[in-house]
Amino acid sequence: MTAPVFRFAPSPNGELHLGHALSALTNQDMAARVGGRLLLRIEDIDVTRCTPEFEAAIRSDLAWLGIAFEEPVRRQSEHFALYEQALEQLKADELVYPAFMSRGDIRAAIIAHEASGQSWPRDPDGAPLYPGADKHLSARERRRRIDAGTPFAWRLDTAQALSRLQAPLSWREWTSEDMATTTEIAADPRQWGDVVIARREIPTSYHVSVVVDDALQGISHVVRGKDLYFATSLQRLLQQLLGLAQPSYFHHRLVLGPDGRKLSKSQRDTGLAALRQAGETPATVKAMLGF
Incomplete structure (x- = not known):
């Protein structure tokens, strides 16, 4: 029987924050529950904003959190x-x-x-x-x-x-x-x-790009934030039109800032690197997120 396949798919256009950590950790936890595989995809089709430096920072933050992914990593800019x-x-x-x-x-x-x-x-x-x-x-x-x-x-x-x-x-x-x-x-x-x-x-x-990649990589479980819940309707339409496989979905809770909005790279919300520099540990970050 084929093992379930999960993926964490950040864009390297800024630093990872607590919301990204929640998504990566949720993917890791759910994959472990069912003996699934966990992939990392770099969604960098925005070549003007995405940089190798941000990608390297993403890899560093994920390693610090103790999240391991299969290699090789897929980069959308190469496809x-x-x-x-x-x-x-x-x-x-x-x-x-x-x-x-x-x-x-x-x-x-x-x-x-x-x-x-x-x-x-x-x-x-x-x-x-x-x-x-x-x-x-x-x-x-x-x-x-x-x-x-x-x-x-x-x-x-x-x-x-x-x-x-x-x-x-x-x-x-x-x-x-x-x-x-x-x-x-x-x-x-x-x-x-x-x-x-x-x-x-x-x-x-x-x-x-996301529906094409999910199908090519054999993604069976798409685990992501509730901010993408409604996008699933459109992606299901594209899957049907292009004859692509349909994964199952789980849209997890969002990490909100003090003002009630979801965390955002564009709003320069505190990144994982800054938390690390401030003395936080992977254990304390996971505790903040309920793990």
Whole structure:
């Protein structure tokens, strides 16, 4: 019988903090419960912000916590050609379109809409859904704009994608860390609208690269924070469209700061390295997180 496969997948665009430690330790603990394997994936498709120095710091922090992973470590930046194949499949199936609206165009469309007294729909992260004014451009006009160098991103035609499904989408969610029971969760990709699948300069996005990697690495259990709970709906849709295997999921609690928000690298929340320098030990960090 094949052993379950778990993964911890940080982005090397900042230092790991307590929230990352919780996720890594939860993956380690759940993998140990079922005799599973634990992989480390470096999600570095954002080549402008991700650095080798941050990756080295991640490895150092994880080693300090006593978390061991199988080698070799997968780096997404080394597999852009593979993600582009997935994009080309979606293009061939006519499920994506080049979206030319700039942020200013989007903002103007939303302001005009809300001037009528109607609110504009937003995704689970609070970002406005894409207006899609250019969704029905002719192939000739799309090519003319692309050839002219007009900036664009590839967006998923979510309504068209959902119309191709033969059955409702759902995913299996573990209800607790002891993995005693699961529940079936109905997926709702519509809440994300027409999301960015790739950009002209980067032939992938987080959502595409993560489902491709999970399938290629044989990930059977995706264990991550509740901040990615709603993203599962969209990723289940992509798995179905691309013919990829479906893992099971567990979305663990988040570590919150004093102001009640989740910890964030962009907000420069205290990193594990700083805690180590302040005299904390792996044992005290684990105690802070309930391990």
